[in-house]
Amino acid sequence: MKSNKRILLVEDDPNFGRILKDYLTINNYEVSLAVNGIEGFEKFNRSDFDLCILDIMMPFKDGLTLAKEIREVNELIPLIFLTAKNLKDDVLKGYKIGADDYLTKPFDSEILLAKIKSILNRKPNLSTQETDEFEFEFGQFDFNSKLRILTHKEGDSFKLSPKENQLLKMLVLNFDDLLPRDIALNKIWRDANYFTSRSMDVYIAKLRKYLDKDVSLKIINVHGEGFRLMKE
Amino acid sequence: MKSNKRILLVEDDPNFGRILKDYLTINNYEVSLAVNGIEGFEKFNRSDFDLCILDIMMPFKDGLTLAKEIREVNELIPLIFLTAKNLKDDVLKGYKIGADDYLTKPFDSEILLAKIKSILNRKPNLSTQETDEFEFEFGQFDFNSKLRILTHKEGDSFKLSPKENQLLKMLVLNFDDLLPRDIALNKIWRDANYFTSRSMDVYIAKLRKYLDKDVSLKIINVHGEGFRLMKE
DNA sequence: AAATTTCTTAATGAAATGTTAATATCTATT
DNA sequence: AATAGATATTAACATTTCATTAAGAAATTT
Numbered sequence A, B: 001m002k003s004n005k006r007i008l009l010v011e012d013d014p015n016f017g018r019i020l021k022d023y024l025t026i027n028n029y030e031v032s033l034a035v036n037g038i039e040g041f042e043k044f045n046r047s048d049f050d051l052c053i054l055d056i057m058m059p060f061k062d063g064l065t066l067a068k069e070i071r072e073v074n075e076l077i078p079l080i081f082l083t084a085k086n087l088k089d090d091v092l093k094g095y096k097i098g099a100d101d102y103l104t105k106p107f108d109s110e111i112l113l114a115k116i117k118s119i120l121n122r123k124p125n126l127s128t129q130e131t132d133e134f135e136f137e138f139g140q141f142d143f144n145s146k147l148r149i150l151t152h153k154e155g156d157s158f159k160l161s162p163k164e165n166q167l168l169k170m171l172v173l174n175f176d177d178l179l180p181r182d183i184a185l186n187k188i189w190r191d192a193n194y195f196t197s198r199s200m201d202v203y204i205a206k207l208r209k210y211l212d213k214d215v216s217l218k219i220i221n222v223h224g225e226g227f228r229l230m231k232e
Numbered sequence C: 001a002a003a004t005t006t007c008t009t010a011a012t013g014a015a016a017t018g019t020t021a022a023t024a025t026c027t028a029t030t
Numbered sequence D: 001a002a003t004a005g006a007t008a009t010t011a012a013c014a015t016t017t018c019a020t021t022a023a024g025a026a027a028t029t030t
Helices: A014-026 A037-046 A063-073 A088-097 A109-122 A162-173 A181-189 A194-211 B014-026 B037-046 B063-073 B088-097 B109-121 B162-173 B181-189 B194-211
Strands: A006-010 A030-034 A051-055 A079-083 A101-104 A135-138 A141-144 A149-152 A157-159 A178-180 A217-222 A226-231 B006-010 B030-034 B051-055 B079-083 B101-104 B135-138 B141-144 B149-152 B157-159 B178-180 B217-222 B226-231
Touching: A006 A014, A006 A037, A014 A030, A014 A109, A030 A037, A037 A051, A037 A063, A051 A063, A051 A109, A063 A079, A063 A088, A079 A088, A079 A109, A088 A101, A088 B109, A101 A109, A109 B088, A109 B181, A135 A162, A141 A162, A162 A181, A162 A194, A162 A226, A178 A181, A181 A194, A181 A226, A194 A217, B006 B014, B006 B037, B014 B030, B014 B109, B030 B037, B037 B063, B051 B063, B051 B109, B063 B079, B063 B088, B079 B088, B079 B109, B088 B101, B101 B109, B135 B162, B141 B162, B162 B181, B162 B194, B162 B226, B178 B181, B181 B194, B181 B226, B194 B217
Parallel strands: A006 A030, A006 A051, A051 A079, A079 A101, B006 B030, B006 B051, B051 B079, B079 B101
Antiparallel strands: A135 A141, A141 A149, A149 A157, A178 A226, A217 A226, B135 B141, B141 B149, B149 B157, B178 B226, B217 B226
16 A cells, blocks of 8 residues: 555654654554654644644644644644643644544554544545646656656557656656756655665656657756757 | 524434423524434435434434434534443444444533534535536436436446445546546545455446446546546 | 676566455344 | 345455665766
8 A cells, every 4th residue: 555644743752752652663554753742843844744642731832833833834724632631621622723632641553543544534635646736748748647658649549667767757747958967866766875866767768758759859868967858 | 594404413312302402402402302313314305404303222224224324315514422431342333334423421512512613614525526416427327326326328227236336436436537546435435455455346237237238338447536427 | 998887688576456266254034 | 123235344365566785787987
């Protein structure tokens, strides 16, 4: 199963945080752990999460304050609060900010998991690729990056593998311009080293084979820099 | 100001039910009270509600069974369960059916109110899957998803099982477009894991067998992404 | 010419999917 | 509660897709 959901967990108790993170990781979530509200907000801004789990009682910046800041930036992301005691006031404040749920510590981990699933299942991916462009036209080709199909106007059409697809999309988005090698590597392969670089070369070769159908299109190499998809 | 939300409350304890109904009424909800699962289901079918609150422990027909029946008719309406004891198993079953939340009796009425607000205020889903339509035409088929009948225009017709029916409906609603695996799994199977995924593959095979009657229709796989129902 | 980078094909193993059959679960009726 | 029939899940095995790595040739830079 791919497309793991990403969870931001903000919890000041390092032991508990660690255990919870591991538990969620085992259950196929990608978890980022922050140990206080300040770090939590920084992490939140640095990448895309699908859900936040916030401890309320924390030093420096408590969970409610953090939640308010997060809501200012993103009004849709689901929030789950953890409260040490069953502090009714905190719970009510949480809901006012727009919490989706809260749990009183100690809580049952299976139930947390059920809640997470329930919440994530009812939120369709608004933020993901749905909104992104996925239909392109270049040379004699139509390219649908959602269906991963590259169609030559004379009739031939190719099914692209995920990596072929991503790479072609980046090339097309930078049409006639340089696509730096390390940019593509970090985005598609999540790492830039000798091996991923070799792998990328293999994929460039594959794409070239497809593009042969239109002799005016070329992927040229800029030695030591990257590649450039161009016409003529 | 007549946009009051309508709540179906199913609770067998008449005293408690009465009190809760009054409390919600005071807070501007229009509440319909049923004293058991059977009456609850009748009331549900007779009018449109925005939310259901179901007691789990009830004579004749318990809350979980009722929830299942409601879900068959309406897959979107939010469900909140009330459990007398904190029966973990019941809670987990509830989430599996598609509960939005649960509360353990005795609970704080203000918190219930906050939960209700939180659930009802949730941004409405704008997914393509939401529709009341139940009659479709595609290829050489007529498909009635309410009666679960797929009819080939030459005469053959198939009775579909609930899961076959749901899956075909989602494919048809996304005709010629990708139906992402995760979306279908979370909607139909309420969970996305290895086993539900295999189960879905089995159902795709079944549907393909039906669709064989029209050779121009195909369900093709987009490796790692999902399926696409298309013509030609 | 030596070193580095790129090009291309092919081999490998892992993961996802296709399909049928065997169990398990559910539901309605006796 | 017992049974049959429908439905759903799991198992098993086949097939396909895919990413990576290796390996040698070619191109580019120094």
